[in-house]
Amino acid sequence: MPVTHDCHLDPCCTDSGIAKILETIPLESIKAKPPAQKRHERVYTNNIPRSELLKLLEDPDGDVWIALHEIEDTPILRHVFREMASALRESLPAPYGKVTLCTGSLFISRGQATTPYHLDYGSNLLLQLRGSKHFLAFSPNDPELVPKQSLQEFFGGECNPPSLKYRPSFDQKALILDLEPGMGLYMPSTSPHCTETRTRELSLTISLSFVAPRVDVLRRSILFDARLPDFTFVPVAMKCAVVAFYENLLHALGGNEPRHKSFKPLAH
Template sequence: MIQFQPSSSYRGDLGKEPTIVVHDCHGEGLFSNKNLIRLLNSVSPEKIKTKIPSQKWQEVFNTRKISPPELVELFDSDDNDCWIVLHEIENTPMLRRLFLEMAAALTSSLPPTYGQVKLCTGSLFISRGAATTPFHMDYGSNLLLQLRGNKRFLAFSPNDPELVSKQSLREFFGGDANPPSLKYDPAFDTKALILNLEPGLGLYMPSTSPHCTETRDHDLSVTISLSFVCPLADRIRRSALFDRKLPRLRFLPDGLKYGVATCYEMLRQTRGDYHPRHESFKPLVS
């Protein structure tokens, strides 16, 4: 069971803003230490990354690959702060059924503009101690479920120009994963959806929703994420790409910019020289 829970102050279309989710996907025993080790051993090493655990929210988000011995040491030591992510695991046998349930919940709950799950990628976040995730945004829309432990999560609206400017979108969709114009300010916290995530709670965030997190104790926190490309995100991406390539024509309507950018990408595909920035997004295998 995965259900969207808009707050009493919620305004607008479901899918447009970050939204609380409740679920019962945490009681299956999949995320004990024993099963997490099994999962880590089943994922290709190049799909596993880590970062400095205690980055400040205003710092640049930066991950790196981790060797198997380093991974074992991080995971086994209860005294070590850690931040580990497993990428592209949506079709992993241990987790495929859960990802299919998440995709079905999105498709049945959100309007097609926001919840059409065709291309997606799955991730598992494991953290402990004073681990943080700096302020950043993602290309895909995300459904996150807390499965073990707890985490403080701040999610911000992607529709607030003070938080996400057109310049930030142009930089982000132009290829800069950490847009210079996207800056965290503690004053923004008054605008945040702030959640203390625990098993049974989750969060939906539309594409380009800025967010940051912190883990607060030494029990492992485990969060699963299904990230997907919805039609609206693709329109925003192509309009921002147009603005970056042809800045003197930014005054044109977004619909026209989207159409031109679509034709440009299709032409490059026919020539064989088009490589999507987010090649990790693939169909979910049922």
């Protein structure tokens, strides 16, 4: 769903604002990937030293793809994420918009930078703050785009499900947007998407990702069916109760790190 906003007018989007953000981000939150990955390739990122990051950003002719993760409580950005969370709570029905656990990301790209076709665990409110980005978003409810096997792999721990394959024909089913400052997008959990930057101007995109009740119902139902394929007839509520009990038991015994462990309450 396309959205509009005025967050692009915030001082954090200026060169000095970006510099302040980069000064305060923990090193482990800074990720980079080869900019020229194709839509059908698997997404993978690596840590990058702060000094290398600054060199990339200072080169106006270089292609760049950088992600800053878990930055929702960064002082210069905290108020932006609070406003995004407030807007979600006010505009979305409870099964979709119960923003309790969330995480924030800032994507910096330039040149021929691309993000391959992939899924995210959380639902996302994504806003374009600076520059432009070509964005393709797809329905999470289309089994051709997101096969059940892909969901089983994804919820089973595969960030890049081997069975999730992009085909050019999928573009006919895409919501295609050329995002400019002041534009944005809301995507439910597991909505496939991919992006291209295409310009020499620096692109800045902010994302608030949150765990809605609906995704936990989907995840537990999918995991139940994967483990007990002969019992798919069991009501969804019972599937969720069984898996929730199992997960809580494992967690009490010291195991079972939650898939959404990076998601935390938004600081006030």
